[in-house]
Amino acid sequence: MSKFDSIRPFYDSEVNNALKEVADHPMMKAMMNFTFPDKEEREWTEQLLKTHSIRDFQINFIYHSVRKVLDLTSDGLTTSGFEKLEPNTAYLFISNHRDIILDTSLLNATLYEHGLLMTTSAIGDNLVKKPFLKSLARLTRNFVVYRGLSNKAMLEFSKLNSEYIREAIFSQNRSVWIAQREGRTKDGLDLTQKGILKMLSKGCENLSLKDYFLKLKIVPVSISYENDPTDVLKMPELLAKAREETYVKQKNEDFRTLMSGIMGQKKRIHISVGKVLDEEIDAIFENESSVNKQLQSLVEELDRVIVRNYRLWPTNYIALDLLNQSDEHKHRYSPKEKEEFQQRIQKGVEMDNPMAVKNFLSMYANPVIHKAKLQQLAP
Incomplete structure (x- = not known):
């Protein structure tokens, strides 16, 4: 068994069996019939059952689902900065986070269109409680981030996540996507949590922290939607926060938000990627002596680039x-x-x-x- 078995996506050797298990699921049928309305169910089912890798599943099925969602629920996606990225090069994309599924789906569709490596992406365990959603997440190369654990368990999984990210980038030459904070931004203020960088730092092992961060090739990502399709759904949590109350999610709230984000009207969407933060990291580690200040300065740099590149709409x-x-x-x-x-x-x-x-x-x-x-x- 791999030490990453509790969090990792499927291996390609597991993909075909996983697809056979979910091919008849009502949600898979609904997704495929939405994606391929002109095809008989038998046609896409046959192709699905001949699929043996995550990449083939993403390119032949998920990519077309994303394009269909864009066609029906948006006024188009524009992008900037992708021409600065190199083919066959793994990056760590640190992104603002507005939509549960679309943020990573749109980024990966754009990476694919530019001939760049697609990502393995962090997803909260709260979003993969249902067996079908967990399988779909693993089939689209997501790895799980566990939340709401004891301090001891949180430390253990934080180290495991950091080691998985290191393994993906250094050994598998696979890009990684993580959000700049735990959960989606709900108030429009895209701010990086220092804890995300502390988690990453646990993977540096025999490298200095500076060399490790440089080797990760950190790229800030900004995604903005002209209309947030889940804006109204965010209101109860924002109101509870304003009243200084603890917000408790309703049953299936995450799933309703997930579906609203996919199918709700968004108008225009823009994704911007910055350049690799190499000169910035050099300067930070030259000017700051303590790890705490180094991480804080990197947090501020990420915020600066993500907010600067964020496309504002009417x-x-x-x-x-x-x-x-x-x-x-x-x-x-x-x-x-x-x-x-x-x-x-x-x-x-x-x-x-x-x-x-x-x-x-x-x-x-x-x-x-x-x-x-x-x-x-x-x-």
Whole structure:
């Protein structure tokens, strides 16, 4: 047995058996019939049962599912920065995180289209409770991050995750995707948790921390959706946080959010990848002597690049003006776009609840505010 068996994706040798087990599952049938509406069920089933690798499953099935989702639920995906990446080179993509499934699915579709290595991606164990979803996650090269454990167990799995990431990049030449924080950003403020870097640092072994981070080839990723298809679903947690209450998820809440993110309307989407943080890491380790300060400086650099490269949309500026009851940014959007956004609020938010309205608007306005603050702090 591999020490990574509790968290790893399927090996290619396991893929065909796994597909045979889920081929008749209602969710697999629904996904394939959605993806290939012009094909008889027998056609895609036969091809599915002849599939023996994760890459073939991703390219021949999942990629087409992603393109179908984009066609039906968005006004298109644009990208930037991918031309800076090298083929056959493994990177560690550290990304802001807005949607449970689409963030990684869209990144991998773009990597594939650019002839670049696709990723093995971190996924929370809360999202793979159902057997079918766990199989699908492993078939799309996700590895599990366990949450809500005791401190001792958390330390053990944190080290295991760090070792798996090292193994993927160094030994398998496989890129890795991880979010900059635990869970999705729900308030529009994309901030890196230092704990993510502490977890990564556990894998440095016989390398200095500086050399290890350089060898990981860290690339910041920014993804933005003009309309967040799960914006209304995020409201209960934001309201609980505003009231300083503990938020308890409802049964199947993660699954409903997952499906809403996939099938909800998003309008335009943009993914930007930065360059490898090599010069930045050199400078940080030259100027900071303590590990704590080095990690904090790297956190700040990741935030700076992710926020700088984040594409702002008319919805962001409309929300900020509505929040401030001004028209300062009216040159950034049209009257029609403002009307559509106001209708979105009225449809999804209790308008007689000022806190709910404020939280909804802040979710969209905060990226503008955050970007402006970072620009003011820039040297």
